[in-house]
Amino acid sequence: MTVEVELAPADEEARVVERLQQGDREAAAQLYRWYGVKLYRQVILPRLPIRELAEDVLKDTFRIALEKIGQYSPQGRSVFFWLRRIAINRAIDVHRAHQRLHRNQEKTSTEETIERTMSQPPPRPDRAPEVAETRAMVELSLSRLNPRYAQALRLRLLDELSREECAEAMGVQVGNFDVILHRASKSFRNGYPP
Numbered sequence: 001m002t003v004e005v006e007l008a009p010a011d012e013e014a015r016v017v018e019r020l021q022q023g024d025r026e027a028a029a030q031l032y033r034w035y036g037v038k039l040y041r042q043v044i045l046p047r048l049p050i051r052e053l054a055e056d057v058l059k060d061t062f063r064i065a066l067e068k069i070g071q072y073s074p075q076g077r078s079v080f081f082w083l084r085r086i087a088i089n090r091a092i093d094v095h096r097a098h099q100r101l102h103r104n105q106e107k108t109s110t111e112e113t114i115e116r117t118m119s120q121p122p123p124r125p126d127r128a129p130e131v132a133e134t135r136a137m138v139e140l141s142l143s144r145l146n147p148r149y150a151q152a153l154r155l156r157l158l159d160e161l162s163r164e165e166c167a168e169a170m171g172v173q174v175g176n177f178d179v180i181l182h183r184a185s186k187s188f189r190n191g192y193p194p
């Protein structure tokens with residue numbers, strides 16, 4: 001890709017670079033005026049189309065250039081191409097880091113969703129209406145039974161008492177309770193009073 005850039009006059013640019021290498025920070029401002037916008041629009045933004053990150057890369061480009069200006073050698077070319085190489089490398093690094101961060105955030109978000117979903121049992125359906133309806137039907141059926149049979153069924157099945165406890169509550173022997181419970185169950189199943 002050919003970059004068409006209006007370059008500063010070579011002799012003027014050479015003087016600014018020399019001043020910069022001697023520690024004149026005012027020369028950096030001139031370099032920025034010549035090439036800052038061009039680097040941003042033509043080099044960085046096309047490679048890193050996230051405005052905030054591209055602006056950071058531009059700042060980093062000039063910071064790195066100031067740090068390494070002592071190593072710069074013109075070799076018959078404009079300093080723009082050296083700045084361009086710094087900007088490209090920095091844009092690539094930032095783009096890769098941004099992609100990694102984005103992938104890690106997606107992965108973390110997915111893992112958290114899976115963890116949250118799998119660590120808890122699924123929500124139980126609201127069975128209250130169904131339970132209430134069933135209880136009402138059972139009570140209606142029990143009300144139609146012989147009161148003694150209804151009592152045996154309530155004690156054993158609804159109150160979940162042991163056979164011995166049921167027999168004691170009804171004032172009978174365990175064997176007698178078993179007979180009452182058997183007859184009560186048969187009567188309840190058939191839906192007829194005894």
